[in-house]
Amino acid sequence: MTAIPSTSALLAGGCHDAALLNDWHVVAVSADIVAGQLYPLTLLERDLVAWRDESGVAHVWEDLCIHRGSRLSLGQIHNDKVVCPYHGWNYDRTAQCVLIPAAPSETPPKKARAITHQTRERYGLVWASLGTPEHDIPAYPEWDDPSYKKVICGPYTFRSGYRAVENFFDPTHFPFVHPGVNGILDQPDPIPPYDVQEGPEGLATSEVRVTQPYGDPRNIPVIAYYAYKCLRPLVSYFKKRVVIADPASPLQGSPDDRFCTFFTAQMVSPTESIVRIVCAMNFDPEPTDAEVRARQDLVYAQDSGIVDTQRPERIPVDLRLDFHHRTDLLSVKYRAWMRDLGVTYGTADV
Ligand code: FES
Ligand SMILES: [Fe+2]
Structure with a gap:
């Protein structure tokens, strides 16, 4: 007898790469998931719905009622239950259907459950996995360091998530x-050779030095030394050491001054992505949130x-495509790493 596919298998169009399905993806900013409101979203072409229960826990479910397949996100939250818009089935925070209004005195079958996905909140962001995560959410050490001010910026829309990461x-494009x-x-910085190391945390570079007229929210010229990490296919990071370029500047800074960015891309589809970033800086005096956001909004636009x-829109991970230069070393390593991880979704090689 042919096995009957599960509902989630029927919906599993789009991405089939284990490396992406079993990874964590940012799907929202925590502040956007408000108790009492359903938040529809799309990840890897899967329609999902996020919501926050009365105890404050965020959930990400398939945006689908298992009864007749309507969109739960068109329903409502009532008494801490998600209520389907079609026949009013009620799902509690464990995803169990606890009320079928057409048969209110019957206990709904145990199997009547919404389809859930693992969900976490970290760094002010909501993360979900469509499979079984093989890694923890990547580390962002500055998040827990009280000497750093943090500002979440975005969302910024891009087409290819991988091209946004790259x-x-x-x-060299600065x-x-x-x-x-x-x-x-008219004075582009020459980029001397730098190293890229691969380890359990992904890829990491040695420092790259550049001159920046408005390199951080203080809006003064700085010499910046970037150390990049590519933590997952759609999560990257830099920690930048900043030295105020003009010794006569009224702002003197400190040798410990750092500006960090934790970068995430939510792939909605191969050609639609949502970038959210978390900036962290330990400057004194601290820039305002508005100063931080103004600079990031400009740069990401x-x-x-x-x-x-860029064409092809889908990034080639076959290194024979595109022309690579030694100054593209991290990009070359990124594409090779993605190929080794088995990432094909949204690349030019499928
Ligand atoms: S489709 Fe949801 S209750 Fe019928
Ligand atoms: Fe840029």
Whole structure:
């Protein structure tokens, strides 16, 4: 007899890469998941719904009622239960259907359950996995360090999530895409050779030095030394050591000054992604949230203006495609690493 596929298997169009299905993905900012409201979202072409129960725990479920397949996100939350918009079935926070209004005196079958996904909150972000996570959510050490001010910025929309990641850790575009901000158009910094190490945390570079007219929210010229990490296919990070360029500047800074960015991309589909970043800085005096966001909004708008025009839209992980230079070392290692991880979804090689 042919096995009957489960509902979730029937819905499993889109991504089939274990490396992505069994990974954590950012799907929302925690502050956006408000008790009493259903929050529809899409991850890897799967329609999901997030909600927060009265105890404060966030949930991410398939946006689908197991009764007749309607969208739970069109329903409502009533008495801490998700109520389907079609026949009003009630699902409690464990995803169990606890009330079928057409048969109110009957206990719903045990199997009548919404389809849940593992959900966590970390760094002010909501993370979900469509499979069984093989890694913890990547570390962001500055998040727990009280000497750092943190600001969540975005969301910024990009087409390819991988191209957005690759752009995030590419310092050679600064003078051209961010002139007067991250680089100087007529004096691009030469990029000396740097190292890339691969380890359990992914890829990590040695420091890369660049001159930045408006390199951090203080809006003064700095010399910046970037150390990048590519933590997962759609999660990256840098820690940048910043030295105020003008010794006569009224702002003197400190040798310990750092500006960090934890970068996440939610792949909605191969050609639609949502970037959210968490900035952390230990400057004194602290910039305001508005100063931090203003600079990031400018930079990411400049980035998407170029990145969204790249072709092919789906990134090639076969290194014979595209032309690579030694200054693209991290990008080359990223593509090879993705290929080794078995990532094919949204790449040019499928
Ligand atoms: S489809 Fe949800 S209650 Fe019928
Ligand atoms: Fe950029």
